[in-house]
Amino acid sequence: MHIRDHFAHAAGPTLSFEFFPTKTDEARTKLHATINELASARPAFISLTYGAGGSTRDATQALVKHVKENTTLDPVPHFTCVNHREEDIDSVLHHYAGIGIDNILALRGDAPRDCPDHDHDHDHGLDVCRHASDLVRHIQRFNASGTHRDRRGFAVGAACFPEGHPATPNRLVEMDHLKAKVDAGVDFLVTQAFFDNHVFHDFRARCDLAGIRVPILAGILPLPSRATMLKMAELAGGMRYPAALLRALKRGGDNPEAFRRIAIQHAAAQCADLLENGVDGVHFYTLNQSDPVLKTLAALGSATQGVFRIP
Numbered sequence: 001m002h003i004r005d006h007f008a009h010a011a012g013p014t015l016s017f018e019f020f021p022t023k024t025d026e027a028r029t030k031l032h033a034t035i036n037e038l039a040s041a042r043p044a045f046i047s048l049t050y051g052a053g054g055s056t057r058d059a060t061q062a063l064v065k066h067v068k069e070n071t072t073l074d075p076v077p078h079f080t081c082v083n084h085r086e087e088d089i090d091s092v093l094h095h096y097a098g099i100g101i102d103n104i105l106a107l108r109g110d111a112p113r114d115c116p117d118h119d120h121d122h123d124h125g126l127d128v129c130r131h132a133s134d135l136v137r138h139i140q141r142f143n144a145s146g147t148h149r150d151r152r153g154f155a156v157g158a159a160c161f162p163e164g165h166p167a168t169p170n171r172l173v174e175m176d177h178l179k180a181k182v183d184a185g186v187d188f189l190v191t192q193a194f195f196d197n198h199v200f201h202d203f204r205a206r207c208d209l210a211g212i213r214v215p216i217l218a219g220i221l222p223l224p225s226r227a228t229m230l231k232m233a234e235l236a237g238g239m240r241y242p243a244a245l246l247r248a249l250k251r252g253g254d255n256p257e258a259f260r261r262i263a264i265q266h267a268a269a270q271c272a273d274l275l276e277n278g279v280d281g282v283h284f285y286t287l288n289q290s291d292p293v294l295k296t297l298a299a300l301g302s303a304t305q306g307v308f309r310i311p
């Protein structure tokens with residue numbers, strides 16, 4: 001469903017899940033089972049990531065097709081423009097329009113891992129789009145061509161970073177870039193995962209001041225393990241964990257089960273606060289695991305049907 005229709009008719013904040021494509025047959029079978037388990041929560045959509053520089057192009061497209069053909073879920077493919085020529089972009093858009101995809105998450109992406117300088121100075125020779133806003137404009141031109149069966153074309157989602165994106169340390173300038181991206185034709189935003197709701201509330205208020213009025217879906221990650229927590233902190237612009245969470249985890253000691261329980265309680269408390277404060281939607285980073293998300297939803301006590309129902 002075109003996301004604008006969903007927001008127009010939704011009885012509450014949207015619930016959605018992110019998955020990433022896997023490499024082996026065995027992992028793929030497991031992922032399909034995980035998606036089926038999480039389908040029971042009736043998400044409004046599930047989003048499917050695209051590897052850096054298009055490295056999972058085929059795997060992402062295969063997963064999108066699998067979800068479309070074998071489930072009742074609405075798949076929203078991520079699409080990154082780094083390392084893509086105009087014809088690469090158009091071919092992906094034609095493919096998704098052809099199989100009835102209504103929504104796309106348009107991203108810049110990061111340089112592929114085999115790029116000589118992974119973090120900086122990626123050779124943009126191939127790239128027709130430098131920034132996600134260029135990709136958004138490109139998708140809107142595709143939409144205007146009337147190729148998509150929906151006369152509005154694809155609904156377009158985009159990323160945002162409540163704690164800031166490392167490439168733009170000046171947060172005022174970063175907000176200008178985000179506003180320009182939204183004005184280029186973005187229908188909804190999805191945040192990077194965050195663990196301190198104050199950061200999100202402040203970000204949303206700053207977006208409002210900047211005149212950004214599209215729905216902002218809050219990215220929530222119920223941490224499955226200490227190893228994942230460390231890994232996320234190592235990413236460029238990695239996660240910042242608030243003292244309250246770190247204190248609770250410290251009390252839990254080295255017990256992995258206690259870690260998971262505390263992380264789920266934290267994620268559930270974040271969701272409860274977001275729902276109380278009128279969030280547009282909650283987007284779970286599942287890391288391809290159903291258990292932490294289902295337990296978070298159970299801890300919240302909310303029945304879901306594409307939307308959260310606040311008990």
Ligand SMILES: Cc1cc2nc3c(=O)[nH]c(=O)nc-3n(C[C@H](O)[C@H](O)[C@H](O)COP(=O)(O)OP(=O)(O)OC[C@H]3O[C@@H](n4cnc5c(N)ncnc54)[C@H](O)[C@@H]3O)c2cc1C
Binds near residue numbers: 109
């Ligand atoms: C919800 C979500 C999903 C993601 N999914 C994927 C995925 O599937 N695959 C993947 O590879 N990565 C993914 N990422 C990571 C993302 O691609 C990277 O974080 C990337 O560095 C930023 O992408 P963006 O779309 O926000 O880029 P942009 O909007 O282009 O922003 C990137 C940086 O450029 C700056 N900028 C924007 N416009 C300009 C301008 N005109 N001039 C100068 N600077 C400018 C911005 O301020 C920002 O610092 C995801 C991130 C999020 C939050």
